[in-house]
Amino acid sequence: MTARFRPGEAVTVRRAPSIGHLRTPHYVKGRTGVVERICGDFANPEELAYARDGLPRRALYRVRFNQRHIWPDYGGPEGDTIDVEIFEHWLEPAREVEG
Amino acid sequence: MSDSHGGHDHAPPPGHDGPLTYYQLKEIAVRELLIEKSVFTADDVRREVEKMDQRTPAKGAAVVARAWTDPAYKERLLENGTAACEEMGLDMGQTYYLVAVENTESVHNAIVCTLCSCYPRTLIGLPPDWYKSRAYRTRIVREPRAVLAEFGLELPESTVIRVHDSTADMRYMVLPRRPDGTGDMSEEELAALVTRDCMIGVAVPTAETVAS
Amino acid sequence: MDDHHGHHDMGGEPGGGPIDQTGHDYALWEKRVDALLMLLSNPSRALVRVDELRRGIESIGPSAYEELTYYERWITSISNVLIERGVYTSDELGRKMAEIETREESAR
Known part of the structure; x- marks a missing residue:
């Protein structure tokens, strides 16, 4: 599978309810970050959880978020970040440039 | 949200002198059933535990x-x-x-x-x-x-x-x-x-x- | 709608409290539970995938999630997946647990 996003590109995590088993933590939904790296293609955990093969494999990204964009009341300095691994089907091109 | 456990993964009860807990019983039963069904052997389990003990x-x-x-x-x-x-x-x-x-x-x-x-x-x-x-x-x-x-x-x-x-x-x-x-x-x-x-x-x- | 998420998905949730840094050494039965998953999830067997284990843990409900210890959650989920897969039946498991309880009591 060809990765749709490139390192350095801004992406937004889809806002959708958490149904079944998934590896997208709720706190990044709707948030915009930057692709830190492409991790490779991996079987889809949302399918593996129900004993299916999880194929086709999906591109997995490490997305870096600015803490202040995730937590409006974040107490630390501007540069602090959090990296989260997110599968491509949870990402879309950045809807807005944050900060 | 429950705070009754202070938010930590409390230590399990000791296993040997008292009666086994429900979950300890379940572990033994699952392991013995899987050995009986030839999913793996008792030796496989022992080796796996040893392997993890060596990771430090x-x-x-x-x-x-x-x-x-x-x-x-x-x-x-x-x-x-x-x-x-x-x-x-x-x-x-x-x-x-x-x-x-x-x-x-x-x-x-x-x-x-x-x-x-x-x-x-x-x-x-x-x-x-x-x-x-x-x-x-x-x-x-x-x-x-x-x-x-x-x-x-x-x-x-x-x-x-x-x-x-x-x-x-x-x-x-x-x-x-x-x-x-x-x-x-x-x-x-x-x-x-x-x-x-x-x-x-x-x-x-x-x-x-x-x-x- | 998108704020609906599982109890396990806890990053940033309030009320975490201070971190208790006292640990415990893993008991043999806990290491065995860990070993069971390693053996069952090994591609040569593929009877319980890690994501199935997680799905099972996530579905035990918030109060059980908090009350059970870590490996109590694991053995609960592993066993449920094995029953779903038809590796053994719940009747077989119940009988085996009763048999072991009797055996252990007479050994003490």
């Missing part, structure tokens, strides 16, 4: 010390953590990719798994209880500086903190900074400075650290 923070500390003393190795470690650990003779399994994240003068890294308890277990063994606790999992992503301070690590505002949430197929280990005043130490001496907590990112090694 000392293995990760050896990787860190090598990276501190061999710049080419450090480059390989940051490029492909799994391969660099295998190069040291470690059995990394086939289930995940290890990503080493480097602390520098201006960046400090810490790892967590907010969804469960993902941890670089094939490198440094099973995680401590607090790593799996509600308190750590909820707070390290939101107030990392306060959490690190609880561990005795006060970082200046000029140091960027990068938290890594291990949500999918990557596992992380922090490559700490080599402490000052260790210029004439051997690789073995350096490894002794690197504790488990240094590789999680809630501590930093010092020239006086005694690894446990």
Whole structure:
């Protein structure tokens, strides 16, 4: 599978309810970050959880978020970040440039 | 939300003198049923336990010390953590990719798994209880500086903190900074400075650290 | 709608409290539970995938999630997946547990 996003590109995590088993933590939904790296293609955990093969494999990204964009009341300095691994089907091109 | 357990993964009851708990009984029953059905043997279970017992923070500390003393190795470690650990003779399994994240003068890294308890277990063994606790999992992503301070690590505002949430197929280990005043130490001496907590990112090694 | 998420998905949730840094050494039975998953999830068997284990743990409900210890959650989920897969039946498991309880009581 060809990765749709490139390192350095801004992406937004889809806002959708958490149904079944998934590896997208709720706190990044709707948030915009930057692709830190492409991790490779991996079987889809949302399918593996129900004993299916999880194929086709999906591109997995490490997305870096600015803490202040995730937590409006974040107490630390501007540069602090959090990296989260997110599968491509949870990402879309950045809807807005944050900060 | 229940606070009745103080947000920690409380210690299980001791197993031997009292009657077995429901869950201990279940473990024995599941294991015996699977052995009877030839899914695996009792020896397989014993070997698997031994394999995990051999995975200790000392293995990760050896990787860190090598990276501190061999710049080419450090480059390989940051490029492909799994391969660099295998190069040291470690059995990394086939289930995940290890990503080493480097602390520098201006960046400090810490790892967590907010969804469960993902941890670089094939490198440094099973995680401590607090790593799996509600308190750590909820707070390290939101107030990392306060959490690190609880561990005795006060970082200046000029140091960027990068938290890594291990949500999918990557596992992380922090490559700490080599402490000052260790210029004439051997690789073995350096490894002794690197504790488990240094590789999680809630501590930093010092020239006086005694690894446990 | 998108704020609906599982109890296990706890990053940033309030009320975490101070971190209790006292640990415990893993008991043999806990290491065995861990070993069971390693053996069952090994591609040569592929009877319980790690994501199935997690799905099972996430579905035990918030109060059980907090009350059970870590490996109590694991053995609960592992066993449920094995029953779903038809590796053994719940009746077989119940009988085996009763048999072991009797055996252990007479051994004490």
